[in-house]
Amino acid sequence: MSAHHVVVVGAGFGGLETVHRLAGAPVEITIVDRRNHHLFQPLLYQAATASLAPSEIAWPIRQLLRRRRDVTTLLASVESIDKAARELHLDEGSTVRYDTLVLATGARHAYFGHDAWEPFAPGLKTLEDATTIRGRILLAFEEAERQSDEQRRAALLTFVIVGGGPTGVELAGTIAELARDTLPTEFRRIDTRHARIVLIEAGPRVLPAFAEDLSNYAKDALEQLGVEVVLEKPVSECNADGVVFGGQTLAAATILWAAGVQSSPAAQWLDAPADRVGRLKAEPDLTVPGHKEIFAIGDAAIVLRPDGREVPGIAPAAKQEGAYVASVIRARVSGAPAPLPFQYKHAGDLATIGKRRAVIDFGWIKLKGAPAWWLWGFAHIYFLIGVRNRLSVAINWLWIYARDQRGARLITWWGGEVEGTAPFARAGQADQDGSQARRQGTS
Amino acid sequence: MSAHHVVVVGAGFGGLETVHRLAGAPVEITIVDRRNHHLFQPLLYQAATASLAPSEIAWPIRQLLRRRRDVTTLLASVESIDKAARELHLDEGSTVRYDTLVLATGARHAYFGHDAWEPFAPGLKTLEDATTIRGRILLAFEEAERQSDEQRRAALLTFVIVGGGPTGVELAGTIAELARDTLPTEFRRIDTRHARIVLIEAGPRVLPAFAEDLSNYAKDALEQLGVEVVLEKPVSECNADGVVFGGQTLAAATILWAAGVQSSPAAQWLDAPADRVGRLKAEPDLTVPGHKEIFAIGDAAIVLRPDGREVPGIAPAAKQEGAYVASVIRARVSGAPAPLPFQYKHAGDLATIGKRRAVIDFGWIKLKGAPAWWLWGFAHIYFLIGVRNRLSVAINWLWIYARDQRGARLITWWGGEVEGTAPFARAGQADQDGSQARRQGTS
Numbered sequence: 001m002s003a004h005h006v007v008v009v010g011a012g013f014g015g016l017e018t019v020h021r022l023a024g025a026p027v028e029i030t031i032v033d034r035r036n037h038h039l040f041q042p043l044l045y046q047a048a049t050a051s052l053a054p055s056e057i058a059w060p061i062r063q064l065l066r067r068r069r070d071v072t073t074l075l076a077s078v079e080s081i082d083k084a085a086r087e088l089h090l091d092e093g094s095t096v097r098y099d100t101l102v103l104a105t106g107a108r109h110a111y112f113g114h115d116a117w118e119p120f121a122p123g124l125k126t127l128e129d130a131t132t133i134r135g136r137i138l139l140a141f142e143e144a145e146r147q148s149d150e151q152r153r154a155a156l157l158t159f160v161i162v163g164g165g166p167t168g169v170e171l172a173g174t175i176a177e178l179a180r181d182t183l184p185t186e187f188r189r190i191d192t193r194h195a196r197i198v199l200i201e202a203g204p205r206v207l208p209a210f211a212e213d214l215s216n217y218a219k220d221a222l223e224q225l226g227v228e229v230v231l232e233k234p235v236s237e238c239n240a241d242g243v244v245f246g247g248q249t250l251a252a253a254t255i256l257w258a259a260g261v262q263s264s265p266a267a268q269w270l271d272a273p274a275d276r277v278g279r280l281k282a283e284p285d286l287t288v289p290g291h292k293e294i295f296a297i298g299d300a301a302i303v304l305r306p307d308g309r310e311v312p313g314i315a316p317a318a319k320q321e322g323a324y325v326a327s328v329i330r331a332r333v334s335g336a337p338a339p340l341p342f343q344y345k346h347a348g349d350l351a352t353i354g355k356r357r358a359v360i361d362f363g364w365i366k367l368k369g370a371p372a373w374w375l376w377g378f379a380h381i382y383f384l385i386g387v388r389n390r391l392s393v394a395i396n397w398l399w400i401y402a403r404d405q406r407g408a409r410l411i412t413w414w415g416g417e418v419e420g421t422a423p424f425a426r427a428g429q430a431d432q433d434g435s436q437a438r439r440q441g442t443s
Numbered sequence: 444m445s446a447h448h449v450v451v452v453g454a455g456f457g458g459l460e461t462v463h464r465l466a467g468a469p470v471e472i473t474i475v476d477r478r479n480h481h482l483f484q485p486l487l488y489q490a491a492t493a494s495l496a497p498s499e500i501a502w503p504i505r506q507l508l509r510r511r512r513d514v515t516t517l518l519a520s521v522e523s524i525d526k527a528a529r530e531l532h533l534d535e536g537s538t539v540r541y542d543t544l545v546l547a548t549g550a551r552h553a554y555f556g557h558d559a560w561e562p563f564a565p566g567l568k569t570l571e572d573a574t575t576i577r578g579r580i581l582l583a584f585e586e587a588e589r590q591s592d593e594q595r596r597a598a599l600l601t602f603v604i605v606g607g608g609p610t611g612v613e614l615a616g617t618i619a620e621l622a623r624d625t626l627p628t629e630f631r632r633i634d635t636r637h638a639r640i641v642l643i644e645a646g647p648r649v650l651p652a653f654a655e656d657l658s659n660y661a662k663d664a665l666e667q668l669g670v671e672v673v674l675e676k677p678v679s680e681c682n683a684d685g686v687v688f689g690g691q692t693l694a695a696a697t698i699l700w701a702a703g704v705q706s707s708p709a710a711q712w713l714d715a716p717a718d719r720v721g722r723l724k725a726e727p728d729l730t731v732p733g734h735k736e737i738f739a740i741g742d743a744a745i746v747l748r749p750d751g752r753e754v755p756g757i758a759p760a761a762k763q764e765g766a767y768v769a770s771v772i773r774a775r776v777s778g779a780p781a782p783l784p785f786q787y788k789h790a791g792d793l794a795t796i797g798k799r800r801a802v803i804d805f806g807w808i809k810l811k812g813a814p815a816w817w818l819w820g821f822a823h824i825y826f827l828i829g830v831r832n833r834l835s836v837a838i839n840w841l842w843i844y845a846r847d848q849r850g851a852r853l854i855t856w857w858g859g860e861v862e863g864t865a866p867f868a869r870a871g872q873a874d875q876d877g878s879q880a881r882r883q884g885t886s
Binding site for chain 1: 478479480496497498499501503505506508509510512514515516517518519535537570581582585588589628629630631632834835838848851852853854
C-alpha cells in the first residue's frame with residue numbers, strides 16, 4: 001500500500017477511538033491486538049461476579065470495524081519494534097511496516113514487587129481473569145457446602161478484596177449481594193449470608209479519587225451491605241492461608257487483587273523512558289520523545305496535565321487521547337498546522353456499590369445513592385458499543401434488580417482449578433501471558 | 444436423615460427429571476454432579492459456532508433446584524461405589540449413603556479405539572468442548588488472514604466434520620453460514636466464502652435416524668449452503684495435516700468429531716455388565732441387574748424396547764426414563780405395587796441445517812424447510828429451562844436471522860491454543876478429565 005500507513009497496537013478504548021476518528025482520512029490503517037475482542041473494562045467486575053456473561057462485555061474487533069474497508073485487523077502479538085526501519089515484528093515472524101505507530105497497549109494488574117502473591121490473589125484485567133475470579137468465588141461456596149471442618153469453612157466463606165478503588169469497591173459490593181441476596185436459598189448446609197467480605201485499603205479512605213464525602217458515603221454503603229472496610233492497613237502478605245495486614249492474619253480462601261496496575265511492555269519494545277509502572281513518557285502532543293511518528297496513549301502512557309497532575313488511567317481519558325492522536329495524524333497527512341497540545345477534560349468519576357447505590361463526582365455536581373445508580377446504569381448501557389448487547393445487559397440488570405438471580409454463574413474448568421495443585425493456591429491460568437490465547441507459528 | 448435417601452448422580456436431562464418428579468415424595472434427595480451446571484445439550488453446537496453464549500445454554504444446578512428444600516446439591520465427582528454398604532465415595536474422601544441410587548451420568552464423545560485422533564478432532568459434549576471448538580474455528584480464519592502461503596491458507600480454510608448425525612449436520616450448516624454470511628465483510632485478505640466445509644459420513648446417508656427423504660433433503664440443503672457431503676467413506680486417520688478417508692487425504696486445519704459417544708464409567712464403578720460403549724445394561728424397570736436399589740438411565744444405560752430396538756440416546760428418552768424411575772421410587776416408598784415396565788414413546792427427531800432449513804420426523808408426519816425450522820426454534824426456546832434464557836436466546840436468534848451477526852465470537856485462552864505445542868495439533872485442554880473443573884481435596 002502506498003498510502004500513509006497507520007498501525008495501531010491495542011484495540012482498547014484508546015486504540016479503537018484513534019481508528020474511529022481516522023475514518024475518511026487518506027491513510028491505510030492496521031490494528032493489531034493479541035485478543036480478538038475489545039473489552040468493555042468498566043463492567044469487567046460484573047463478569048467476575050456472575051452478573052454478566054463474557055460475551056456481553058466484549059466484541060470481536062473485526063466485527064466492530066467490518067464497515068471500515070480502510071482498516072485491516074490482525075490478531076497478533078508484538079515481539080519487538082525496529083524504530084529505524086519503522087517495522088513491527090509480530091509473533092510468527094511476520095513484519096508490518098508503519099509510517100505512524102500508535103501504542104495503545106494498556107496495562108495489567110501489578111503486585112509491586114510481590115509477584116509471588118499473584119497465585120493467591122488474582123487481579124482483574126482480562127476476560128480470563130474475570131472467569132478465573134468467578135470460578136473461585138463460586139467454588140468457595142461449593143467447597144464450604146461440602147466442608148465439615150468449621151475453621152476451614154470459615155476461611156472458605158471469607159472473601160478479601162485488596163484495594164479500595166472503584167474496582168475493589170464494586171467487587172466487594174457485588175460479592176456481598178451475591179452472598180446476601182442471590183445464593184442463600186440454594187445451599188442447605190451453609191448460610192451464605194454469614195460470608196465475610198473484607199475490603200482492605202492501604203490509604204485513609206476508599207475511592208481516593210472522589211470527593212471525601214462521597215468516599216464516606218461509599219464506606220457507609222458498603223458497611224450496610226455487610227462489607228467490612230479496613231482502612232490504612234497495607235497488606236504485607238498473601239498466601240494459601242489468607243492475608244496479613246497490620247500485623248494480623250485473616251484466614252481466607254479467596255483473595256482478589258484490585259490494588260494496582262503495571263503497564264504493557266511497550267517501553268521495552270522502544271527502549272524508551274518510562275515511569276515506575278512501565279508507562280511511556282508522552283510529550284504534550286502524545287508522541288514518544290524523539291519519535292514524532294510514534295504515539296503512546298491510554299494506560300500505556302503517562303501524560304501530564306499543564307498543572308503537573310497525571311491524566312487518570314480511565315476509559316474517557318484514553319478515548320480523548322485516541323481522538324487527539326487522530327487529529328494530529330489528520331493534520332500531518334493533509335499538511336495542516338499541528339493541533340494545540342493535548343488537553344484532558346475530566347468528565348467525572350463513577351462507582352457503584354451494589355444495587356441502588358452509587359457515587360458520581362462530576363466536580364461541579366456530586367451524586368450519591370439511587371439517582372447516581374440509575375444514572376450510572378443508563379450511562380453504561382449507553383456506552384456499550386453493540387446495540388444487541390445494550391438490550392441484553394439491560395435485561396440482565398433488570399432481572400438481577402427484580403429477582404436477585406444472576407445469569408452467568410458457570411464454573412467451568414477454565415474458571416476453576418487445576419488438577420494436582422493445592423486448592424486456592426495455584427497460579428490462575430489466566431495470569432499466564434495472554435499470548436497463550438494465540439497459537440504458535442505456522443509459517 | 445432418617446427418610447429414604449435418594450442419591451441422583453448426574454444433573455442432565457434424566458437426573459433432573461427424576462428429581463423434579465420426586466417433588467413432594469417422602470424422600471430426601473441428594474444430587475451429585477461434577478459440574479455446577481445443567482447443560483442444554485441440544486443447543487451445544489450453537490455455543491460451538493458462536494451463535495449462543497455458554498451461559499445461555501447452561502444453568503447452575505442449585506439455582507434450578509433452589510425452591511426444593513428436600514434436595515441437596517453437591518458439586519463432586521464419584522470415585523467409587525460400595526454396593527454392599529450402599530455408599531458413594533466422592534473425591535476429597537467424603538462418603539454419601541444411599542437407599543436408592545440413580546445413575547444418570549451421561550456420555551462423552553468416543554473415537555472407537557482411535558483416541559490418538561482426539562487432539563486433532565475435538566468432540567462436542569461439554570461447554571469446554573464448545574469453547575474449544577469455537578476458538579479453533581475462529582482462530583483458523585484469523586490464521587488464514589495472516590497466512591501468505593497459499594497451501595497452508597487453503598488448509599486453514601478447510602473445515603471437516605466427521606459424522607453425519609444431527610450434531611454433524613448442525614455444525615456443518617452453521618459453520619457454512621458463519622463463513623458465508625457472518626464473516627465475509629470483516630476480513631481484508633481472505634474471502635471467507637471460499638472456505639470449504641466438508642461433512643464426512645461413513646454410512647450411506649446423513650441423519651440415518653430420519654426417514655430417507657428427510658435425509659435426502661438435509662443433504663440437498665447442506666449442499667445449497669456450500670457444504671460438501673461425502674457419504675460411505677469411513678475416516679481412517681486424523682492428524683495435524685488433515686483427515687484421510689476412502690484412500691484420499693484432505694488437508695484441513697480444523698477437524699470436528701461428531702461420530703460417536705462413549706458412556707461414563709458408571710459400569711466400572713458397579714463392576715456391572717455393560718455394552719461396547721460402556722452403557723449399563725438396564726432391566727425393564729431400569730434397575731441394574733441384581734440391584735433393585737440402583738437405577739441407570741439416559742446415555743449411561745442401554746434400554747431395550749419390547750421389539751429389541753434400543754431406546755435412542757436423546758434428551759426426551761432420558762427425561763421419560765427419569766420420570767419412570769421417580770414413579771418406581773414413589774411406589775416403593777409408599778408400598779404401592781410396582782409400575783408396569785418402562786415404555787418408551789418416541790416423539791420424533793429434529794435437526795436444523797442452518798437458517799430457515801430443518802427436518803422434523805414425527806413418524807406420523809414429516810416436516811422440512813422453513814416450517815420445520817420455525818417449529819424447531821419455538822420448541823427449543825420453549826424447552827429451555829430459564830425464562831430469562833428463553834428471551835435472551837430468542838433475541839440472539841432473531842438477531843442472527845435478521846443481521847447475520849453472531850453474539851458470542853470470543854477467542855479466549857480457554858478456547859484457544861496452548862503454548863508450546865504445534866498449531867492445531869494439541870490435545871484440547873477441555874478433553875482432559877472433566878474432574879479438573881473441580882479442585883482437589885481440602886479436608
